[in-house]
Amino acid sequence: MTESILNRVIATRPAHDGALTVTGLGHRTTLPLAEFHDRARAVAEALRRRGVGAGDRIGILSANRLEWVLLDVAALMLKAQTAGFEPGKFRPDTELIERYGLDLLFTDAPLTDDAPSRAVPISAVAGYAEEEATEAFEPAEWGAKECTTVKFTSGSTGAPKGLEATAGSIDSSLRAVQSLFDHRPGDDILTFLPLSLLQQRYWLYSALYWGHDLTITTYQSVFAVMSTVRPTVVMGVPAFFDSAKRHLEAGLAAGAEPAAAAAELFGDRIRYLWTGSAPADATTLKFFGEIGLPLFEGYGLNETCIATKNHPGAHREGSVGRALDGKEILIDEEGVVCVRSDHPVNTAYTYAAPGDSEKMFKAGGIVRTGDLGRLDEDGFLYILGRSDDVIVLDNGKKIIVRPVETRFRDTGTVAECVLYCPSQAGLVAVVSPHPGPVDTDAITEALASVNAASEADERITRVIVADEPFSVDNGLLTSQFKPIRKRIADRYRDDIDNPKAGINAH
């Protein structure tokens, strides 16, 4: 029987030299993973003395920090479940605690005098790690179908859906990714997305097991610390790499040498760059390849975990790679990508509206993603669009909006483009401008070129330029930087519906 990576990680003090660094603007802490394991164990014991045990649920609502991962591993040792909440999207109040059945909630948000008694400052965890052990403690063991954590989907509408993840799915994904990328001592994986996203914690489990280094920082600090961290791998979403590309291009235009410019931003040890969670621009993928920093795109949802991935051994332009071990990609009769897992993340949501689970989870460990795709003869997956982003015209023609949106974005005049069809008069685009003054003439020209390259039914009749770039902060991008179609529509509804608003196509 295959060893459980997760159970080994929590039961065994690392014998390797891997280290964990937690850093940001103005601070940096590095400790050997063996010492991290000791501290996590001390935190587990301290939590147990406070009554936390198997079957309990610990909420964590905090920005990335050392205490976050100490709590995570401590909870695994106790067989308590974690629920990671993204900062800014939740409040540490009684409603949160009761809604998600939390026994304790650790948070970095200020707690007022009337805060619920089960809410605890996450800074207290550092003290737990220093407490003396009072009795023998043996870390627990997880069964493959038991759920270690609840993760929340950053859905496009309504309240986030809560999904519990099985230990078996985590083991399966860790093993499959390792077989593609061979992370090893000497590697340092840099991660900065919120630790509330389970996949960001995978790299900690991977480091504990395979002995590579891990650096955790934040979205706000990543560009400031990256060159001095000198990572070998950077995990980022496409928007991150788009920003890096624009920065590097400015340097190249000013005469910088590509390798030197890349090293100045990313450090001088990059082995490869990882992206996923949202579609990456072909131009961005190509750019990084050309400057010697290969960027590999993959595909997966919260409900499937990582399903496909390009990697050094099998990479095809325009695709999101082939299925990982333990996954199978099926395209159904409507062209929708379905993912079958040997070890499913789960078979239903724990928190969701009636009908949501049935829509997503099918029998046999299959998830119907809602994305349209195709497989080539060698099993590489190409994502063609979201099935719920299909506009059906009165002539019966279906328009998959994503390729048109991508075409507009690829003109370089806008950061994002989202299409709507308010009437049969034609498509209307809401575009997110790049930082700086809006260049209406350039957008008008881009509109003409996009329309020239599109089929008649795909023609955009008007462009609404958003009054500020879409961002996570203004609620128009998910935490993984995907435009939130419905919210953008709600925000710009008047302009979308007003035939006189915006830039008209000629």
Added chain:
Amino acid sequence: MPTDLDTLAREKLSQVLRDHPEPASLDRDEDLVQTYGLTSLNKVLFLTSLCKAAEVGLDNFTEDDLSRMRTLGDVVDALRPHAPQPTAQKG
């Protein structure tokens, strides 16, 4: 010796803005996000390149400091105490 900090900050901000506006035209009191559309990532890229050019250690600042830098003037004022002293003042 770096150029005058205010001038340097304008140059670096212009570089991270898409259309590279004339540095002198940038208003030191305008909001970097609302007016100039700087994203969080671009803001830290701006600060990083400015600190390097101004010979100011990035480790002087925290994320909280960064979030308090709302305008070009805020950035210049935050960096100034850490910048190398000029060897000669303009007369």
